[in-house]
Amino acid sequence: VIITQGQYVASAVKQDQYPEADLPEIVFIGRSNVGKSSLINSLTRVNNLARVSSQPGKTQTINFFEVGVKIAEVEERKAFYLVDLPGYGYAKTGKEKRKIWSKFIEEYLLNSPRLTFVCQLIDSRHEPMASDVEMFNWLVDNGIPVLIIATKVDKIGKNERAKNIAAIKRKLGIKEISVLPYSSLKNEGRSDLLDVIGDSLLE
Numbered sequence: 104v105i106i107t108q109g110q111y112v113a114s115a116v117k118q119d120q121y122p123e124a125d126l127p128e129i130v131f132i133g134r135s136n137v138g139k140s141s142l143i144n145s146l147t148r149v150n151n152l153a154r155v156s157s158q159p160g161k162t163q164t165i166n167f168f169e170v171g172v173k174i175a176e177v178e179e180r181k182a183f184y185l186v187d188l189p190g191y192g193y194a195k196t197g198k199e200k201r202k203i204w205s206k207f208i209e210e211y212l213l214n215s216p217r218l219t220f221v222c223q224l225i226d227s228r229h230e231p232m233a234s235d236v237e238m239f240n241w242l243v244d245n246g247i248p249v250l251i252i253a254t255k256v257d258k259i260g261k262n263e264r265a266k267n268i269a270a271i272k273r274k275l276g277i278k279e280i281s282v283l284p285y286s287s288l289k290n291e292g293r294s295d296l297l298d299v300i301g302d303s304l305l306e
């Protein structure tokens with residue numbers, strides 16, 4: 104799977120702001136600062152396509168990026184949206200604002216007819232937090248397909264990686280399902296994720 108283009112399309116906090124094109128959507132969700140926006144830049148290889156910050160709470164709207172791919176195995180071109188969401192589990196902006204966020208994010212996740220699957224990102228350095236487990240269960244309960252991605256694996260060693268990925272599976276209760284390790288810094292996991300995306304677009 105080869106990315107042929109990536110561009111910013113729209114930001115939304117309500118339904119009439121969603122983009123109009125009828126394209127499948129692949130969504131990135133996770134705690135603030137886990138690396139959602141960085142992963143979008145790494146995947147598309149377009150620097151600064153999604154805005155990144157070392158301060159949590161950078162992304163505050165639902166951001167749509169149109170991506171074109173060529174799936175070499177079947178000689179097909181496809182277009183889809185990568186969707187960057189604001190992080191959850193970040194207290195600093197105050198309760199009121201967080202509540203509004205979760206409401207428009209929830210509205211989006213429950214009502215988008217073109218949602219293909221959600222990538223839930225979890226920091227590979229720590230055990231999943233309560234908010235991660237809650238989000239995972241909420242997605243599963245609502246019938247939304249989820250791929251778990253362990254981020255920032257460049258920051259830990261091989262042993263720790265195996266141990267922490269096992270802990271993620273244990274905490275989420277997903278023994279059989281695999282967790283995809285990713286490093287946006289080193290582009291590790293990129294081709295694996297592109298394969299998953301390619302398969303989902305051909306279904």
Ligand code: GTP
Pocket residue numbers: 133134135136137138139140141142154155156157158159160161162163188189190191254255256257258285286287288289
């Ligand atoms: P919000 O928009 O606040 O929800 O955060 P986000 O999940 O979009 O995180 P973002 O991509 O902005 O990255 C947060 C910080 O983590 C930045 O300082 C990134 O440079 C850093 N970061 C992201 N991915 C990686 C990675 O794979 N490796 C390393 N070492 N740092 C990373």
Ligand code: MG
Pocket residue numbers: 139140141154155161162187188
């Ligand atoms: Mg972000």
